[in-house]
Amino acid sequence: MTTQVRGRARATREAKLEALQQELTESVAALVTGEDWKRALTFAAQFRSRSFNNAMLIYAQHYSAFNEGRVSGPTPTYVAGFHQWLSLGRQVVKGQHGYGILAPVTARFASARPSDAASWRRLSRGEKPRAGESVRSKLVGLKPAHVWDVSQTAGDPVPELPRPTLLHGQAPAGLWDGLADEITALGFELRLVSSAAAIGGANGLTDLLAHEVSIRMDMDDAAQVKTLAHELGHVLLHAPRENVTSTDLAADATLHRGIAEVEAESIALMVGAAHGLDTSSYTVPYVSTWAASVPGKNPVEVVQSTAERVRTTALGVLEKLDTQKVGDGNPPGLDRDTLSRRPGVAPAITGTRRDESVLGL
Known part of the structure; x- marks a missing residue:
């Protein structure tokens, strides 16, 4: 890939990120009343596998799609990436546009003196740490990614999760x-x-x-x-x-x-x-x-x-609660490996300390 091509790709990616950040700011700015705040947090609780920022981006874009007649309901149910839907026997319907989200870009860092902040060095692709070094993953940037709601896909049925059933005034068991x-x-x-x-x-x-x-x-x-x-x-x-x-x-x-x-x-x-x-x-x-x-x-x-x-x-x-909960926004049936690669969430890191800043995506 030439320098000119890489430059164009970078500019395109940065323009998409800027557009997503602008849409996110406008979505959050709309949360000016108690009712809006309640709806936003209720949705975030039901999409708790995603960050608040990405949940708001999904919510806003899906609602726009509903107003334009592209989806059947105003609220998304389950979202996943293109290939994740394929792994569940479903495919995105032709003409359906994905919802842009902010996906983390992480890099590995190693240090023989973890308590010394200046000692951490970034590992290149495929590079292994030296003997005795600690390794951690850290957020180094963002990239645009896309997910689709189940209503934008067709194929095999999605398993239904059991939902807590509560009578008026009744508390969830446990x-x-x-x-x-x-x-x-x-x-x-x-x-x-x-x-x-x-x-x-x-x-x-x-x-x-x-x-x-x-x-x-x-x-x-x-x-x-x-x-x-x-x-x-x-x-x-x-x-x-x-x-x-x-x-x-x-x-x-x-x-x-x-x-x-x-x-x-x-x-x-x-x-x-x-x-x-x-x-x-x-x-x-x-x-x-x-x-x-x-x-x-x-x-x-x-x-x-x-x-x-x-x-x-x-x-x-x-x-910490061993109680029955509603879904978290991920389609039921995705295996752990597929979930760890879902757009908008940093991959699981084994044997290393995951940087807390990743959790804010």
Whole structure:
């Protein structure tokens, strides 16, 4: 490939990335009300195999396709790459356009002194580390990739995952116990109180200094579980941590009550949505109210950073729960090797430390 051809390919790739970033910014900027925020996080919970950014890109492009009459429903169900659909006996219908997403580009780095940040060197393609070296994978860039919703494909039937079935006011089986175990494992005592009067009129209360979480018991089971997930969100995101860095302290300084409550409620919403729990009664304050109040950042930046922070925390909660959940956006039936190569997700890394920045894609 000549230098001129490589240059044209690079320019094309960068133009596609810029267009995707612009579409992402416009999509996130539209999240200005509690209802929009609720819909976005509910969808992210049901597409939790994807980053918040890619989930929003998929959602926006699918909705546009629906308005143009190219797909039958306004919300995507399962998405996968072209060859992944082929592995499931399905193929993309002629004329259907894929949804552009941001796929990670990773590289391997090696070091004989892992604690020395300056000692890490990038390994070239096929290069093996030297004896005694540690190896890690790190995000080095992004590239455009495409996925298609199941409604854009035809072929063999896609297996249906079992879905939790809940009656009004009923909590998903095992969810209370699982959330309670996570709270106590973090060193917090769980207190059950008779009514809101015992905790100042609230449904739940987290005392970060006393390491106590209190939940009122005069609510239906679903409300109790949602409140427990909300309080777990406070414990995970807002409890003081040892050995914080100056960056952590700066972040804590900008975190006010409004953001803290939106984050905790958003985690509760995502945990509930992943279990098929009705979120219609959730109250999420207007995003624009608190997003515009953080010094040095515009509202879109705050929404994006908070959404990924919420998503990552909610995924950590869900991974520890041995409960029946709704699908995660991947078509049922894909094997592990195929999943590890799905567009928009970094490949699984064995025996190395995966860089945390990859999780933000």
